[in-house]
Amino acid sequence: MRNQEEPSIAARTILVALMRTPPPTWIARLALGAGALLAVRLFTPWCCGREASAWRAGDTSVEMPLAEEVIAFEARDDASRTGPSADRFAGEWALVTHQMTALGLAQIALAHPEERARLAPEVTHAALKAWRPEMRGFGTRAWGGEDVLASLGSSHGHAYFAYPALAVGMARLLDPAFPPEVARQHDALVAAYERRLLASPTGLVETYPGEAYPTDTAAVAAAIAVHGRATGADHTRVLAHWAHCVTEVQIDPSSGLVIQRMGAHDGTQHDAPRGSGTALAAYFAGFADRAVASRLAEGLFRHEATFFGFGAIDEYAPGHTGHGDVDSGPVLLGVSVSATGFALAPARAFGHDDAFDRIYRTTALFGAPLSSGGRERFLSGGPIGNALLLALLTSGPEVAP
Amino acid sequence: MIAARLRLLPRGVRAAAWIVGAYLVVLLAFAFATRTTGLLSPSGAPNVGVLALGAVFLVLRLAAYVVAPALLAYAGLGAIVSRAQAASSARHRGPGDGAVGRRRFR
Numbered sequence: 464m465r466n467q468e469e470p471s472i473a474a475r476t477i478l479v480a481l482m483r484t485p486p487p488t489w490i491a492r493l494a495l496g497a498g499a500l501l502a503v504r505l506f507t508p509w510c511c512g513r514e515a516s517a518w519r520a521g522d523t524s525v526e527m528p529l530a531e532e533v534i535a536f537e538a539r540d541d542a543s544r545t546g547p548s549a550d551r552f553a554g555e556w557a558l559v560t561h562q563m564t565a566l567g568l569a570q571i572a573l574a575h576p577e578e579r580a581r582l583a584p585e586v587t588h589a590a591l592k593a594w595r596p597e598m599r600g601f602g603t604r605a606w607g608g609e610d611v612l613a614s615l616g617s618s619h620g621h622a623y624f625a626y627p628a629l630a631v632g633m634a635r636l637l638d639p640a641f642p643p644e645v646a647r648q649h650d651a652l653v654a655a656y657e658r659r660l661l662a663s664p665t666g667l668v669e670t671y672p673g674e675a676y677p678t679d680t681a682a683v684a685a686a687i688a689v690h691g692r693a694t695g696a697d698h699t700r701v702l703a704h705w706a707h708c709v710t711e712v713q714i715d716p717s718s719g720l721v722i723q724r725m726g727a728h729d730g731t732q733h734d735a736p737r738g739s740g741t742a743l744a745a746y747f748a749g750f751a752d753r754a755v756a757s758r759l760a761e762g763l764f765r766h767e768a769t770f771f772g773f774g775a776i777d778e779y780a781p782g783h784t785g786h787g788d789v790d791s792g793p794v795l796l797g798v799s800v801s802a803t804g805f806a807l808a809p810a811r812a813f814g815h816d817d818a819f820d821r822i823y824r825t826t827a828l829f830g831a832p833l834s835s836g837g838r839e840r841f842l843s844g845g846p847i848g849n850a851l852l853l854a855l856l857t858s859g860p861e862v863a864p
Numbered sequence: 865m866i867a868a869r870l871r872l873l874p875r876g877v878r879a880a881a882w883i884v885g886a887y888l889v890v891l892l893a894f895a896f897a898t899r900t901t902g903l904l905s906p907s908g909a910p911n912v913g914v915l916a917l918g919a920v921f922l923v924l925r926l927a928a929y930v931v932a933p934a935l936l937a938y939a940g941l942g943a944i945v946s947r948a949q950a951a952s953s954a955r956h957r958g959p960g961d962g963a964v965g966r967r968r969f970r
Contacts, residue, residue: 491945495938502937507929831925833895842891842898843918 508772508824514832515823518856519811521574528839529853530571533564534585535838536846537592555601555789558626560847561593565630566861567853572637573860583638590634593627594645605671612648615655618662620669620727625682628652629750632689633861653690656683657701665730666708675727677713678744680705685750688863706752709759718780719762723790735783738766738776738802739791746808746855749862756862760809764818767806768798773828774821776802800829804851808858826852874942876935883935887928894921 517525565586572582592598596610602623603610611621631649635641659668660683667675668683684705691698713721715736721744723734745759766777778791778799787793792800803822810819830841830848841848871878897914 491942495941495945498941499934499938502941503930503934506933506937510929828925828929829922831891831894831921833891835895840898842894843922845898 504771507828511773511824511827512820514827515820518823519816519819521857521859523571523575523578525839526571526575526853526857527578528834528837529849529856530568530582532838532840533567533589533846533850533853536849537561537564537585537589540592540846555623556847558593558598558601558623560850561589561598562626562630563847563850563854565589565593566633567850567857569630569633569637570854570857570860574857579637583634584640586630587634587638587641590627590630591642591645593630594648598627599624602671607672612652615651618659619672620659620675622656622668622670622676622679622683624652625656625668625679625686628656628686629682629689629747632686632693635693636689649690650694653687653696653698657687657698660684660687660705661701663708663727665712665725665727666705667713667725667727667730669727673727674733675725676723676740677709677721677725678723678740678747680713681709681744681747681751684752685747688751689861702751706755709748709755714759714762715780719758719765720780721759735785736780737783737785737791738763738778739799739805742776742802742805742809746805746812746858749809749812749858751863753863756809757813760813760815763802763806763809764815767818767821768796769821772821773825774803774818775799775825776806776822778802804848804855807852808855811856812859812862823856874939876939880932880935880939883924883927883932887924887932890917890921890924894918 514525568582568589569586572579572586596603599611602621606614606619606621609617609619611624614621628649631641631645632653635646635649656668660666660680665675666680667677668680669675670679684702687698688702690696709721712730713725715722718736720736720738720741722732723737723740725731725733741759741763745756745763748756748759763776766780767774768777775798777797778787778794779785779797785794787799790801794800803825806822807819807826809815810822826841830843830852832839832841841852844852894917897917
């Protein structure tokens with residue numbers, strides 16, 4: 464009778480073959496090294512990119528587990544949140560987490576109408592959390608205590624609040640039960656943004672005093688455009704003005720990237736043309752103007768660095784250098800975490816399939832997706848990473864016709 | 865007995881096994897540590913302990929996805945080449961020459 468502890472014949476054969484392997488000559492070592500490199504070149508990208516095609520195809524078998532994870536996070540956050548964050552960047556993270564949760568779920572609902580009845584209330588839930596006063600506390604403090612909704616008649620931009628405004632617009636588009644009192648505030652905010660944007664010769668709206676970011680202004684344009692879709696209001700004129708200014712003022716002609724930070728009134732460059740701002744601007748621009756978004760995407764993918772089947776986006780345009788910051792995340796070997804992750808959205812929405820696959824492999828390698836209990840989460844990203852990736856990996860249905 | 869046999873495996877295979885084993889252990893620990901907070905929680909400052917664990921996790925993940933397959937491929941291809949050469953030399957020498965499957969490259 465065969466001993467249960469004995470290895471099988473196949474396992475024994477492999478073990479014996481490996482044990483008997485003689486030390487090779489240097490020529491053989493070189494050939495074996497090349498073979499090992501080839502094996503890694505084939506195996507590692509395949510292993511990291513197994514789900515890329517499913518994400519590109521909008522397969523609910525990959526979308527819904529991540530959606531379930533962000534929905535579960537929102538429920539946990541409801542139970543644990545105690546008050547506003549005193550730190551601007553922590554506040555911005557909270558705002559972006561809820562906004563991106565709403566956008567990602569809304570995009571799935573648009574792509575899969577059968578999920579709409581279930582997801583629409585979740586979209587509203589996340590959008591309303593981003594709308595709360597404590598979520599914009601960082602912006603109120605930056606403007607010396609001036610609340611965005613209490614100063615709609617002023618010329619102060621408060622462009623950071625376009626992020627929740629866009630989420631609320633998507634919720635209004637999908638959820639017939641959206642609270643009417645918040646809808647009225649949203650109408651008034653969008654009217655203020657429209658007036659401020661039309662009054663700006665540079666097509667920029669200040670985020671904080673003296674600081675304007677083309678990316679945040681793209682979020683303003685997106686919020687205005689989605690408001691039009693949700694309510695039937697005509698915003699054609701302001702969106703045309705914004706699209707003209709992006710092309711004429713905000714894009715660096717030599718690199719095709721948008722300038723990260725600019726003077727709102729005179730359009731002077733306050734920072735370099737950068738990948739992180741361009742990639743996120745391309746995503747937001749898609750809500751408002753397909754041509755502008757497509758142009759930003761074309762510029763962005765000129766700065767893709769590829770290696771062994773993996774892709775990443777350079778943070779700085781050639782001739783510019785800098786360190787990582789809150790916008791870019793860590794910059795390693797010239798490529799940034801944020802630019803690379805954000806690029807997934809325009810890659811998917813505008814059919815850059817090869818770039819999408821390469822960048823998804825990088826995202827999976829460093830993001831470390833893990834499935835468990837019917838949910839999927841990216842271990843390295845945490846809640847904000849999951850929310851961002853849900854929105855970016857499902858981008859497409861939200862793009863303006 | 866299995867441990868003794870494993871000690872006879874080429875160093876590359878043993879190193880790959882160690883890398884993958886260590887990666888799986890740290891993966892479990894990191895998945896547990898990030899189940900509610902994450903590296904970049906919007907609720908407050910990043911947790912230094914989770915960040916440190918995350919750094920170890922990412923290094924081991926890279927090793928498990930890049931170094932371990934290379935080591936395994938090197939050892940596996942080496943075994944295949946060695947056996948093929950041994951079989952080839954046995955055919956040329958004919959029966960009775962001995963050392964079948966044991967001839968060294970050098």
